[in-house]
Amino acid sequence: MSDILPEFVEFAHLLADAAGDVIRPLFRTNVAVDVKPDESPVTIADRRAEQVMREMIMKRYPDHGIWGEEEGKYQADAKYCWVLDPVDGTKSFIAGMATFGTLISLVRLGIPVLGVIDQPIQKERWIGGAHLPSTLNANPVRVRSCPKLSLATLSTTSPHLFSAEDKVKFEHVQKKVRYTVYGYDCYAYAQLASGAIDAVIETDLKPHDFCALRPVIESAGGIITDWQGRPLTFVSDGRVVAAGDKKTHEEILITLS
């Protein structure tokens, strides 16, 4: 996969810079919160940051597609499509927690090949992709080994994400691990890439939630799939298992099934 041109990497940084410049001054300012049809919250931080990125993409790469959380699809069946989540973890953003993230992914023919997880308040940026080892602020990051699920630190954003049936399956895993930490949205996957967390299990993620995660985690040596062990693509069902160690991942898939 030699298609991650250096200019795409550079442009992804510019997008993250621009989104951060919009979001940073709005953090902890009691911005108004609107409720979307799916009952999730949205603020001007989400909306403005996505608008700025969309305008930049349309200007620089008019033949590329865009799929953003807030404004949806624009020629998303193009060879290259930028998948954007301006504020992943809007509830954390609203609650003043600097653990939300801006997610930017370049998807080539349906496969995420470049990912950025940017935390604009703590000024932490993870980036990774095909032939691009994952880094945090330009320093290489790497998952850690975890030979057994019983030694793992597991993360999930909220116990309310799961359907009743999935929750039972999740709890089978949760009872086997060493520690479970809640909250954190995309920030948990970033910590997994950095070798601080061993596994993340979630459901109901959309392409804008997970496309950026896959390149960062895979290029840090980790694995992220759906609950059946299949790679994450545009058509995945939103059930996600990420792990730093292949053994942890296998044990989780078996326990979930």
Add this chain to the structure above:
Amino acid sequence: MSDILPEFVEFAHLLADAAGDVIRPLFRTNVAVDVKPDESPVTIADRRAEQVMREMIMKRYPDHGIWGEEEGKYQADAKYCWVLDPVDGTKSFIAGMATFGTLISLVRLGIPVLGVIDQPIQKERWIGGAHLPSTLNANPVRVRSCPKLSLATLSTTSPHLFSAEDKVKFEHVQKKVRYTVYGYDCYAYAQLASGAIDAVIETDLKPHDFCALRPVIESAGGIITDWQGRPLTFVSDGRVVAAGDKKTHEEILITLS
């Protein structure tokens, strides 16, 4: 309550500085994790930070008491007792999340009169006490109003903290609020004092978990009590309800009962 001498405030800052200097270099270094008799994790960050603070207190105020999470009580029935939690949120610390905190409280005749919530990585320090308006890095903070529980953002660290009976009660509240965010430990109470979160409900907190919270929240205009509405003291049962708005607090107490 004129007993919060400026020198105690200054000394509390010195304690937090010293703890931060110990903790900062150990963050995200894959420190070894020991498991305590109560199955909670502990690292050298917790232990060394508490030791440093204990030595400082014994040297400066030899007649004061100390009650630390890791090393327990030392003449804790003295008129003044320093209550310390070097790393509140050890699981978050281990998982690389800069949302743990160092908690320092000065308790006078059993009542917390000075509190510090310090986040040494993000370099955020909340302090508040009797006749000392709460501040974040020297800037005044204030809770926000929330006239109805249905408009509230609620936080709790983990759904696993609750007993089966308490969990049912918590879920009664949880179903009434606008949003629930998980994780964050003491950091959620700090955000409540800053007006970003409306309520926190937890159980099983020890004096070293909650003594520092009370002065910070009360001096920011908020309220923190046990589940019966009684003030938090050394003999509280560990069930805690904090709210920025008295109306939210009342509605929660009624819903929990």
